[in-house]
Amino acid sequence: MVSQFLSKLASIYPSSRLLTHDAGLVPYESDGLTAFREKPIAVVLPESAAEVISTVRCCFESDVPFVARGNGTSLSGGSLPVKNGIVISLNRMNRILSLDPVGRTAVVEPGVINLNVTKAAAPHGLLYAPDPSSQTVCTIGGNVAFNSGGAHCLKYGMTSNHVLGLKICLPDGSIDQLGGHSLESIQPDYVGMFVGSEGLFGIALEIILRLIPKPEVYRTVMCAYRSIKAAGDAVSQIIASGLLPGAMEIMDNLSIQAAEAAVHPGYPLDAAGLLIVELEGEASQVDAEFARLMPLIYSSGPYLVKEAKDAYERQQIWKGRKSAFSAVGRLSPDFIVQDGVVPRGRLGEALEEIHRLSQLHGIRVANVFHAGDGNLHPLILYDGKESGALHRAELLAAEIIELCIRFGGSITGEHGVGMEKRSFLPKMYQPNDMESMFQIRREIDSKNIANPGKMLMDGEAPALTTSGLHPLEKAGVISRE
Amino acid sequence: MNSLDELQDIVRHSDKVHVCGSQTKSGFHHLDVGVTHVSTQSLQGIVNYDPQEFVMTMLAGTRVSEVISILGKQGQYLPFDPLLADRGATIGGTVASNAAGSGRFRFGGIRDFLLGVRFVDGRGKCIRGGGQVVKNAAGFDYPKLLVGSRGKLGLIYELTFKVFPRPESYATLISRFVRLDEALNCMNQLASSAMDVESLDLIPNKGKAIGYEVAIRIGGIATAIASRLSRLQQFVPVSNVLRDQEDDLYWRAVSNFEWAGEIKSLLKLPITPNSIPVLDPQLAIDDIDRRYSVGGNVVWIAMEWTTDWMSKFGAAQIFLGKTSGYATPTEQGPFGQAIKRALDPQMKFV
Numbered sequence: 001m002v003s004q005f006l007s008k009l010a011s012i013y014p015s016s017r018l019l020t021h022d023a024g025l026v027p028y029e030s031d032g033l034t035a036f037r038e039k040p041i042a043v044v045l046p047e048s049a050a051e052v053i054s055t056v057r058c059c060f061e062s063d064v065p066f067v068a069r070g071n072g073t074s075l076s077g078g079s080l081p082v083k084n085g086i087v088i089s090l091n092r093m094n095r096i097l098s099l100d101p102v103g104r105t106a107v108v109e110p111g112v113i114n115l116n117v118t119k120a121a122a123p124h125g126l127l128y129a130p131d132p133s134s135q136t137v138c139t140i141g142g143n144v145a146f147n148s149g150g151a152h153c154l155k156y157g158m159t160s161n162h163v164l165g166l167k168i169c170l171p172d173g174s175i176d177q178l179g180g181h182s183l184e185s186i187q188p189d190y191v192g193m194f195v196g197s198e199g200l201f202g203i204a205l206e207i208i209l210r211l212i213p214k215p216e217v218y219r220t221v222m223c224a225y226r227s228i229k230a231a232g233d234a235v236s237q238i239i240a241s242g243l244l245p246g247a248m249e250i251m252d253n254l255s256i257q258a259a260e261a262a263v264h265p266g267y268p269l270d271a272a273g274l275l276i277v278e279l280e281g282e283a284s285q286v287d288a289e290f291a292r293l294m295p296l297i298y299s300s301g302p303y304l305v306k307e308a309k310d311a312y313e314r315q316q317i318w319k320g321r322k323s324a325f326s327a328v329g330r331l332s333p334d335f336i337v338q339d340g341v342v343p344r345g346r347l348g349e350a351l352e353e354i355h356r357l358s359q360l361h362g363i364r365v366a367n368v369f370h371a372g373d374g375n376l377h378p379l380i381l382y383d384g385k386e387s388g389a390l391h392r393a394e395l396l397a398a399e400i401i402e403l404c405i406r407f408g409g410s411i412t413g414e415h416g417v418g419m420e421k422r423s424f425l426p427k428m429y430q431p432n433d434m435e436s437m438f439q440i441r442r443e444i445d446s447k448n449i450a451n452p453g454k455m456l457m458d459g460e461a462p463a464l465t466t467s468g469l470h471p472l473e474k475a476g477v478i479s480r481e
Numbered sequence: 482m483n484s485l486d487e488l489q490d491i492v493r494h495s496d497k498v499h500v501c502g503s504q505t506k507s508g509f510h511h512l513d514v515g516v517t518h519v520s521t522q523s524l525q526g527i528v529n530y531d532p533q534e535f536v537m538t539m540l541a542g543t544r545v546s547e548v549i550s551i552l553g554k555q556g557q558y559l560p561f562d563p564l565l566a567d568r569g570a571t572i573g574g575t576v577a578s579n580a581a582g583s584g585r586f587r588f589g590g591i592r593d594f595l596l597g598v599r600f601v602d603g604r605g606k607c608i609r610g611g612g613q614v615v616k617n618a619a620g621f622d623y624p625k626l627l628v629g630s631r632g633k634l635g636l637i638y639e640l641t642f643k644v645f646p647r648p649e650s651y652a653t654l655i656s657r658f659v660r661l662d663e664a665l666n667c668m669n670q671l672a673s674s675a676m677d678v679e680s681l682d683l684i685p686n687k688g689k690a691i692g693y694e695v696a697i698r699i700g701g702i703a704t705a706i707a708s709r710l711s712r713l714q715q716f717v718p719v720s721n722v723l724r725d726q727e728d729d730l731y732w733r734a735v736s737n738f739e740w741a742g743e744i745k746s747l748l749k750l751p752i753t754p755n756s757i758p759v760l761d762p763q764l765a766i767d768d769i770d771r772r773y774s775v776g777g778n779v780v781w782i783a784m785e786w787t788t789d790w791m792s793k794f795g796a797a798q799i800f801l802g803k804t805s806g807y808a809t810p811t812e813q814g815p816f817g818q819a820i821k822r823a824l825d826p827q828m829k830f831v
Contacts, residue, residue: 102669103753125673147618160622161593168816176814182751183778185579185629186798186807189592190816192625196618201816216675240533242556242646282677284709288702341614345533373616410617417619428619429609436608436824437621443819455620 002041002084005062009044009086012054017045017092028069028087032134033077035336035390036419040067040081047092049109049167049205055088056203057173065449068203070111070139075337076418078146078198078454085449088203090141096120097206104211105164105181110141110204117209126211129156132414133322144204147196149414151247151321154372155280156212158414160195165208168194170201171445181208198416199451201444215246215280219290220314223302224271228252228367231273232348234300235371238277239344241296243289246280248372254331255324255368255379262327265320268304275302275371276317324368325379332364332381334390336397340404341413344374353403354378361396375413376404402427417455425455485607485638491519492636493605497831500632502542502574505565508746508799509578509631511806516831519636521573527551528639529613536596536613538641541573548572558647560588562680567737573637578800579629582736583680583774584698586672588645595624597641600634603825607638615643626820633830634821648700651679652710653728655721656695661685661761664693665777667717669754671697672776676713680732683757683773684740685765694720698732738801741770741783746802748782750794763793 009018019025020042029037041064046052052068059066065085072079081087094111101124106117114135117128131150132138138148143159144166156162165179179191194201225231231250238245251259251267251274260267267274279286279293297305308314328335342350351367354376358365366379378400382393401411401424411417411424426434434456441448441456452458492498495517502521504510512518524542532555539548545559545566552558562584563575570580576598581590588594597611600623610623627637658664668683680698697717699709710722723731734740741747752760754777764771770783784790786802798807813821821828 100753100755101673103755104673105753125675147622149616149618153616155588157589157593158616158618160625161589170815170819174815176816178814178816180751181753183585183775184581184590184749184751186749186751186796188630188634188817188820189579189625189628190820192592192622192628193820194816195625196622213673213675236533239535242649244646282675282701282709284705284712285677285701288705292702341612341616343531343534343536343614345531370616374614375616409614410612410619412618413614413616414618421619425620428612432606433609433620436602436606436610440621440820440823443823444816 005058005064006042008058008062009042009055012051012058013044017047019043019045028072028081028089031069031072031074031077031079033075033080033418033420036077036080038081038083040085040087043087043089045089045092049093052088052090052093052203052205053169053173053175056169056171059086059449060172060447063447063449065452067451068110068141068145068199070142071113071137073134073138074142074146074418075339075415076146076412076420078416078418078451079142080419082452090139099124100181101126103181106209106211108140108207108209110139110144110207112140114138114140114143121211122214125214127214128209129162129212130159133325140207140209141204144195144207145197145199146416147414149370149375151249151370153370153414154248155244155246160192162210163191163195163207164210166191166194166204167206168201169203169205171447171450179208183210196416198418198455200441200455202450217283217286218246218278218280218314219286220276220278220308220317221293221297222306222308222317223275223277223297224268224304225273225275225302228273228351229348230301231275232351232371234275234297234302235347236345237296237300238293239372241292243293245277245372247276247278248370249276249321250274250367250369250371251321251324252367254364254366255328258327258331258366259320259324261330263319263323265316267320271304276321321368328366328379328381331366332383334382334384336380336382336393338376338378338380338397338400339413339415340376340401340409340411342374342376342404342407342409344372346407347371347374350376350403350407354400357396357399361392363393363396365396370413373413374409419454422455422457485601488519488636488638489601489605489607491517492601492603492829495829498636498829499831500577500636502571503569505568505570506574506578506580506800508802508805513831521571521637524573524638532557535644536615536641537644538597538613538639539572540639541637542571545570545572545575552644553647556647556649557644559594559642560645561585561591561594562736564736565738567733572640576628576640577630577632577637583682583732586681586775587677587679592625592628594643595628595640596643598624598627598637599639600627601636601638603635603827603829608635611641613641634824635830648679650703650706651698651700651728652706653723653731654697654710654713654717654719655723656697656717657720658693658695658718659691661693661758664695665754665757667695668777671716672754676709677701681776682735683777685761685771687770688768698728738781740772741781741801745783746786746804747800748784748786748797749800750780750782750797752778752780754778
């Protein structure tokens with residue numbers, strides 16, 4: 001059966017782009033969530049939409065599950081191979097098909113790396129807004145599947161707010177065109193429904209992205225506090241004042257130490273909480289906002305305030321923030337990163353509770369978060385070689401997720417449900433809501449072959465691996481946000 | 482009918498259901514025999530609003546004007562600029578018809594601000610999708626799906642929005658041009674520039690008055706508006722500057738389609754700025770009233786609609802008028818069909 005299926009694949013792909021031997025398959029066993037591993041029966045490397053479609057049709061005919069994957073940076077195990085299934089690796093479909101500076105859109109293939117869209121748009125004074133920490137390596141196809149976020153969601157939203165149209169291949173191999181090039185639509189927002197569906201609705205073959213003008217100026221301020229609560233309170237006051245910064249980020253001492261050791265951004269090592277606030281936009285408006293921001297910051301009691309004086313200093317501040325997760329790898333051999341969300345007004349309370357849980361379990365937790373969105377990122381540190389350590393870390397992680405639900409928030413702000421949080425989805429939603437999701441899933445994928453087992457729990461969980469960073473992470477290429 | 486239970490019962494026991502709010506958008510309504518008409522008008526009220534959180538939850542029949550007024554008291558607003566608020570539009574109808582106005586140019590449309598939804602599906606079950614916080618990637622994105630769903634996928638019961646601080650001051654520049662290409666050039670350059678513009682519309686003059694207007698609205702901190710205006714004036718020929726109440730009245734009139742008159746049909750066409758040089762001459766020949774909005778991403782056309790126009794337009798929705806539905810046939814692809822089957826297996830919602 002398997003050999004029949006593989007020979008079908010061999011009729012689509014030359015042997016160089018059909019991997020079936022162990023050595024070729026190993027790099028695809030895992031993604032950014034390294035605790036899970038599963039070996040696929042094959043990996044295919046399509047170079048065109050036609051090849052993807054043929055592959056999906058082949059899977060549909062043979063009842064073989066598939067997972068589409070970009071560079072495997074998913075932090076929720078979203079691109080983990082499915083048992084007895086194949087991986088459709090889309091890295092080679094990395095062309096920017098067109099870029100329209102007047103209409104401010106770009107049409108890209110799914111394997112295009114996030115940052116390359118902004119690079120292509122930059123000569124026209126435009127940029128692609130979503131900026132996950134892994135933006136130098138993660139692909140647009142993966143961003144679409146998981147509705148990725150980033151530090152600048154506060155003002156401009158997540159991936160789904162920047163995707164206007166999609167050409168998709170459904171799990172039965174049929175093709176559909178959703179949305180278009182216009183910002184507006186007269187259809188139900190199918191594009192919005194597809195984005196963030198974690199591969200359960202099929203594969204995006206072409207993606208129409210919205211580009212926005214590059215802000216005229218940025219003003220980025222870094223503020224150090226003696227307590228993390230003071231940093232959190234400053235965020236509440238800034239939001240309440242009616243200012244709308246492009247980004248507001250907080251790091252705790254453990255994260256500051258790690259980032260400073262890794263990339264030397266010039267962070268104050270003795271700060272209990274570091275707040276980064278960035279205003280962006282038209283110069284005179286930003287200057288007026290800055291004049292309102294600074295008194296708020298000074299009255300929040302920082303012991304150090306530093307404004308980035310130029311593009312280099314701004315870059316340094318962000319470099320530290322964006323490297324924080326991989327940097328934490330220096331503090332601990334292993335860690336779990338989460339991305340639950342709480343209402344912004346309850347951030348301080350949530351942090352205190354996480355601190356309490358950390359003490360109670362005797363497990364170190366580093367915190368880095370998109371404070372403006374209430375999007376937490378606790379990094380739960382453990383040593384996988386220590387017996388039972390992963391299990392204990394997972395228990396603490398579960399308590400933090402449940403805290404987010406209890407506070408009226410979400411189990412995931414931007415990493416998606418994937419493998420990692422699928423058992424918590426039914427805790428966030430009611431049985432009716434879950435059943436509806438399964439009904440939609442069944443109508444779209446009657447054979448349950450498109451990334452089964454992710455988000456909706458209907459598959460077997462593969463074995464856990466207790467330690468080790470992702471190879472790309474070890475190389476410092478990817479990071480966990 | 483006031484309660485969720487009652488609404489669920491109606492859906493369960495009806496063969497066909499047509500949902501409406503306060504019927505301000507006549508192009509979405511039809512009266513057919515054998516169809517149960519359900520109005521959500523009595524579902525009134527703010528369910529939850531914490532100004533510090535910038536999130537508001539309300540029942541579907543709540544008037545948009547009420548929402549705007551409550552938010553306004555806290556210096557907040559719905560940045561997608563809901564249409565027809567002064568005519569009594571409900572928030573549920575606004576979502577179902579995707580009725581965002583010119584002001585959606587700056588920060589995005591309804592899809593970009595709707596966080597959560599509770600709705601009754603075709604089985605009569607109440608489904609909750611999305612959440613109550615500004616960032617959420619858990620589960621399928623029902624809130625977005627229901628934007629523009631025209632009551633065909635479910636009966637919207639309750640909605641949760643992200644809201645923004647309202648710019649404390651606005652000003653509008655009206656710039657006049659003789660030729661379309663000049664006006665388009667002005668609009669496109671502004672749209673791609675680093676100048677932050679709230680609304681950007683292009684309006685062909687009517688009748689004997691030749692030429693085109695570009696309306697540019699800026700908003701923000703009051704003390705910065707003057708310098709931003711004078712900077713804008715260096716870029717574009719200015720005919721008129723509207724401040725304060727004048728500015729407000731101008732955009733309210735636009736939001737209520739006062740320019741479109743009463744008897745004609747009003748069509749909404751999603752377009753791109755690149756399509757305007759081809760589309761506009763066709764409309765200009767017959768001196769049809771039209772307004773290009775959202776930086777050239779939508780054109781609103783007020784005309785005596787006849788099917789002869791079908792071949793000239795792409796997809797178009799009749800928004801206001803005596804007839805309803807799509808002005809041009811739109812085929813549902815396999816993705817949309819599958820979702821309809823899942824949410825409304827008996828095809829009750831019409």
